[in-house]
Amino acid sequence: MIGADAIIKCLEAENIEVVFGYPGMAIAPFFNSIRDSSIRPILVRSEQNAAHAASGHARINGKAAVCVVTSGPGATNVITGIATAFADSIPLVCITGQVNSELIGSDVFQEADITGAVESFVKYSYLVKDANDIPRIFKEAFFIANTGRRGPVVIDIPVDVQLATVKNYSYPAEITMRTYKPTVKGHAVQIKKVTGELARAKRPIICVGGGIHLSGAASELRDFAERYQVPVVSTMMGIGALPTRHPLYFGMVGNNGKNYANRALDESDLLIMVGARLADRAVNRPEHITKGKILIHIDVDTAEIGKNAGPTIPLVGDAKQIFHQLRELECELTIKHDDWVTTLENYRETMKRTRTPNPAYVDPAVFIRLLADKMTDDSIYVADVGQNQIWSCTYYIVRGGRFLTSGGMGTMGYALPAAMGAKVAAPDRQVVAVCGDGGFQMSMMELATICQHDIPVKIIVFKNNSLGLVREYQHHAYDDRYSCVDLDGSPDLCQIAAAYGLTFLRLHDMNEAEMMIDSFLANDKSVLMECMIDPLDLVKER
Amino acid sequence: MKRIYSVFVENRPGVLCKVTGLFSRRDFNIDSLAVGETEDPSISCMTIVSSGDIRTVEQIEKQLNKKLDIIKVKTFDELSCVSRELILVKVRIKKDRDNRREIMEICELLSAEIVDMSKNQMMIQMCDTTERISLLIKMLQSISIVEVARTGTLALSKCTD
Ligand SMILES: Cc1ncc(C[n+]2csc(CCOP(=O)(O)OP(=O)(O)O)c2C)c(N)n1
Numbered sequence: 001m002i003g004a005d006a007i008i009k010c011l012e013a014e015n016i017e018v019v020f021g022y023p024g025m026a027i028a029p030f031f032n033s034i035r036d037s038s039i040r041p042i043l044v045r046s047e048q049n050a051a052h053a054a055s056g057h058a059r060i061n062g063k064a065a066v067c068v069v070t071s072g073p074g075a076t077n078v079i080t081g082i083a084t085a086f087a088d089s090i091p092l093v094c095i096t097g098q099v100n101s102e103l104i105g106s107d108v109f110q111e112a113d114i115t116g117a118v119e120s121f122v123k124y125s126y127l128v129k130d131a132n133d134i135p136r137i138f139k140e141a142f143f144i145a146n147t148g149r150r151g152p153v154v155i156d157i158p159v160d161v162q163l164a165t166v167k168n169y170s171y172p173a174e175i176t177m178r179t180y181k182p183t184v185k186g187h188a189v190q191i192k193k194v195t196g197e198l199a200r201a202k203r204p205i206i207c208v209g210g211g212i213h214l215s216g217a218a219s220e221l222r223d224f225a226e227r228y229q230v231p232v233v234s235t236m237m238g239i240g241a242l243p244t245r246h247p248l249y250f251g252m253v254g255n256n257g258k259n260y261a262n263r264a265l266d267e268s269d270l271l272i273m274v275g276a277r278l279a280d281r282a283v284n285r286p287e288h289i290t291k292g293k294i295l296i297h298i299d300v301d302t303a304e305i306g307k308n309a310g311p312t313i314p315l316v317g318d319a320k321q322i323f324h325q326l327r328e329l330e331c332e333l334t335i336k337h338d339d340w341v342t343t344l345e346n347y348r349e350t351m352k353r354t355r356t357p358n359p360a361y362v363d364p365a366v367f368i369r370l371l372a373d374k375m376t377d378d379s380i381y382v383a384d385v386g387q388n389q390i391w392s393c394t395y396y397i398v399r400g401g402r403f404l405t406s407g408g409m410g411t412m413g414y415a416l417p418a419a420m421g422a423k424v425a426a427p428d429r430q431v432v433a434v435c436g437d438g439g440f441q442m443s444m445m446e447l448a449t450i451c452q453h454d455i456p457v458k459i460i461v462f463k464n465n466s467l468g469l470v471r472e473y474q475h476h477a478y479d480d481r482y483s484c485v486d487l488d489g490s491p492d493l494c495q496i497a498a499a500y501g502l503t504f505l506r507l508h509d510m511n512e513a514e515m516m517i518d519s520f521l522a523n524d525k526s527v528l529m530e531c532m533i534d535p536l537d538l539v540k541e542r
Numbered sequence: 543m544k545r546i547y548s549v550f551v552e553n554r555p556g557v558l559c560k561v562t563g564l565f566s567r568r569d570f571n572i573d574s575l576a577v578g579e580t581e582d583p584s585i586s587c588m589t590i591v592s593s594g595d596i597r598t599v600e601q602i603e604k605q606l607n608k609k610l611d612i613i614k615v616k617t618f619d620e621l622s623c624v625s626r627e628l629i630l631v632k633v634r635i636k637k638d639r640d641n642r643r644e645i646m647e648i649c650e651l652l653s654a655e656i657v658d659m660s661k662n663q664m665m666i667q668m669c670d671t672t673e674r675i676s677l678l679i680k681m682l683q684s685i686s687i688v689e690v691a692r693t694g695t696l697a698l699s700k701c702t703d
Contacts, residue, residue: 119560120567124610144610179552179613303604306597 003131004029004162006169007095008037010138013171016066018042018057018424020050024070026110027097029162031068042424042453045445047074049417051081051152052443055090056421059404060380060429062216064091064145064153065421071097072110075156076117080411083121085152087408088210088237091145092152093138101129101158115156123151131164139172148182149301150214182300186317186325193313194272195331197294201270203340204230207253209282210237210407211275211299211319218242220323221274229337230272231344233261235282237407238275240398250344254282256390256539260347265289267343274298275319278308281407298322361534362507364388364462367517368395368434371460374517376430380404380422384415384435387468390539392434401429413442419457420450430521432458437487438467447500447528456526461493464533472538497528505529544573545599546623546697548616549588549606553579557611561588564609570594570602574627574672576694585613591695618699625697629675630657631666632688641685648681663688 001009007030011019018040023031034041044050050067057065069078075096085092098104099111115125124144126137134157141153198204212221218241225232225248232242233253242249251258253265265271265283271293278286278297286308289295297304297311298319305314315322357363368391375381383392383405396403404422406414419433440461450457462468471485497504503523507516507530520529551557558577565572573591580587592602599617606615635642645664649656654668668678672695679690 115556116559119563177610180610301608303601303608307601307604310597 001166001169002029002033002162003128003134003157003164003166004033005036006131006134006166007138007157007162008033008039009169010135010171011039011066012037014064014138014142019066019068020044020053020057020421021068022047022050022070022074024072024074024097024110026071026099026159027068027074027095027162029159030095030097030157041068042449044417044449046443047077048081048413049420049443049446049449051078051085051092051094052411052414052417053421053424054092054094055081055085055088055414056382056404056418057425058091058421059213059418060402060422060425064093064142064150065425066093066095068095069097070110071099071114072112075112075114079118079121082118082152082154084406084409084411084414086121086123088406089150089214090152091150093141093145094152094154096154096156097162098127098156098158100160102160104158115154118154121152122154123149125154126156128155128157128161131161131166134166135169135171140175140177143175143177144180148180149304183302183316184300184318184321186298186315186322188325190313190315191322191325191329194296194315194326195329197270197296197313198228198230199331199334201294202335202337203268204228204270204272204337205264205268206230206232206272206274207234207265207276207282208232208238208241208274209235209276212238212241213402215275215300215319215321217275217320217323220320220327222246224323224326228331228333229341231264231337231341233264235276235407236393236405239393239396240401240403243399244397245399247345248341250348252393255284256281256393258351258394259353260344260351263347263351264344268293270294270296272296272298273311275300277304279408280308283309358534358537359509361509361537362513362531363510364391364531364533364537365395366510367507367513367531368392369397370513371432371517372397374521375401375432377401379430379432380419380426382415382419382422382431382433384433384439385410385412385469386436386439387464387472387537387539388434388436388439388462390469394539412436412439415439416443416446416457416459419459420446420455423455423457430458432460434460434462436468437461437463437465437490441487441490444496447496447502447526450526451500451502456524458520458527458529460520460529460531462533463493463530464535464537465490466535468533468535468537469539471535472540475538493528493530503527507531543596543599544591544593544620545602546618546620546625546695547588547590547592547602547606548618548697549590549612550580550614551586551588552611552613553584553586554611557586558588560609560611561590561606564605565590565592565602568601568605570598574694576696589694589696616699618697623697623699625671625695626669627672627675627693627695628669629667629678629690629692631668631679631682631690633664633666633682634686634688635662635664645682645685648678652678652681654678
């Protein structure tokens with residue numbers, strides 16, 4: 001057995017069924033060995049999208065997905081995808097080919113120091129020097145990616161190591177790493193403090209982030225919120241942790257969030273943050289958040305607690321575990337929260353923003369709600385970046401499915417490849433990607449991938465012929481002095497769809513919206529649907 | 543505020559770079575750095591002196607603990623540890639040799655040692671706290687320093703019963 005065979009064996013041992021990748025000389029042994037295995041390689045059209053596709057796959061499958069690329073330009077192309085996954089704590093294992101070990105450091109053809117380059121966006125990285133280390137390194141890599149605060153791990157493997165003989169291959173059953181022991185269980189004393197505070201609180205609120213999804217704690221969260229009647233808000237990454245229409249859910253917080261969600265946060269006297277970073281996008285001036293309230297911060301990563309705002313009660317551990325531990329401690333509330341919930345319901349009713357849509361175009365707000373209502377209960381909605389993302393966050397209704405987006409990095413072009421990965425992970429679920437015409441053009445080469453590998457993804461492009469969110473920013477901040485936001489020269493999407501043999505739909509205004517959404521969703525193949533959006537529309541009217 | 547971190551790491555290539563990279567990436571200061579093997583050759587100890595507000599010095603410890611090549615981090619303030627630096631200073635002896643006495647007096651006062659000498663130069667060694675080492679440099683500056691080599695701070699927590 002050679003190194004490349006050992007890699008495949010390791011992936012099989014980790015129950016990996018699919019890899020997203022792009023070949024090259026330095027990873028040729030791997031792509032040769034994969035032919036003898038049942039692992040399905042999916043050839044993408046650009047390496048960045050291999051990582052995004054793996055990210056979509058991992059988020060739906062609940063464990064690390066794999067992308068495989070070659071050395072040099074292949075490896076550097078994948079960096080944005082790795083950084084995007086890192087910012088949202090998505091577990092990935094990214095295998096990169098490398099030049100011959102003896103040549104490392106001599107700047108030969110297609111050599112790039114990838115482990116050096118990605119150091120600040122990976123949870124860990126390896127440069128494999130001995131083929132006999134492959135089983136241990138893969139075992140560790142998957143363990144690292146899938147535990148604690150999830151994240152991407154890079155394994156860089158020189159081509160000669162892929163070709164070297166592996167003696168006595170065996171996949172280790174156990175991990176022995178003296179440097180890595182993630183905390184899973186919450187500290188009993190801290191757990192007690194949480195119930196103590198909850199019992200006393202008049203206006204408690206839970207703010208959830210992406211950590212709920214990563215730890216698979218949605219039902220535990222729901223159980224906790226319902227049992228104690230605690231209202232819930234979420235960050236962008238936390239959307240869908242509680243169904244949008246759950247009576248205790250009060251929307252997304254932050255500068256692009258719901259004003260009633262922010263008000264709820266402000267007026268609470270006990271804030272329980274779970275699996276959220278308290279970052280600038282979610283919380284305006286995090287340092288002020290502790291004023292007049294008790295802050296409990298629950299996170300699997302100790303370093304997130306107290307990084308942006310001082311918590312009153314830090315609680316390190318996995319969200320699911322901690323909800324279970326909280327469940328075991330009976331908590332007698334001294335105060336009912338009914339009045340508080342009623343107040344928030346009142347805010348939710350009266351503080352709704354009104355829009356003034358232009359009837360000559362598709363109104364994204366109404367369109368997204370309509371689409372959400374017609375999508376299946378367990379469907380997956382993937383939002384890109386820009387105005388379309390903010391509209392998606394604001395108007396999409398999650399019932400039992402998932403809402404995916406690039407929250408931490410805000411990487412344009414994420415939606416299409418991530419939707420592709422999600423669809424591969426859940427072929428029976430409806431998957432819809434919604435992007436702007438700018439973001440779509442950053443990844444539209446992947447239309448070929450979905451055709452080649454028969455991955456029926458539904459794609460919606462909000463066409464406003466501009467980089468809408470930047471245009472909106474220039475409108476507010478530069479008094480309409482527009483610079484480089486016009487997308488003239490973009491292709492006719494009808495012809496693009498035809499070129500790939502995809503069904504195409506174009507929606508001009510809301511008149512035919514219902515009918516068109518029905519036929520869009522009814523089609524069991526990939527469909528490209530273009531919605532004409534008013535270029536002057538704003539996510540925020542000031 | 544000042545903090546001294548004893549960072550025990552896997553003794554492998556690239557680890558020093560990862561640790562210092564963390565400091566630059568997060569805009570943490572490194573006031574001084576010293577690295578060496580411990581009694582266990584598979585483990586190195588990096589002694590890092592840094593400073594910042596309370597949130598920063600806490601973050602440094604937490605971020606260090608997150609790095610997967612780091613086995614253990616011990617953090618001290620200056621009062622709870624014994625810290626030392628080593629310095630070697632080469633000074634020029636004047637043609638008429640009338641500064642030799644002065645150099646020797648400074649060494650005597652600060653318990654520094656003369657470790658090498660030629661007709662025109664003298665090398666002084668001193669192992670002491672950062673403050674006293676700085677004092678030595680200040681005193682010798684008036685005499686004409688040729689060159690200086692100085693380690694970072696080394697520190698261990700004070701002995702316990
Ligand atoms: C890769 C990348 N480059 C640049 C940006 C900055 N940016 C944020 S939103 C945006 C405009 C997006 O335009 P479009 O995809 O057409 O969506 P719209 O805002 O019009 O809905 C840009 C350029 C980004 N987020 N990602």
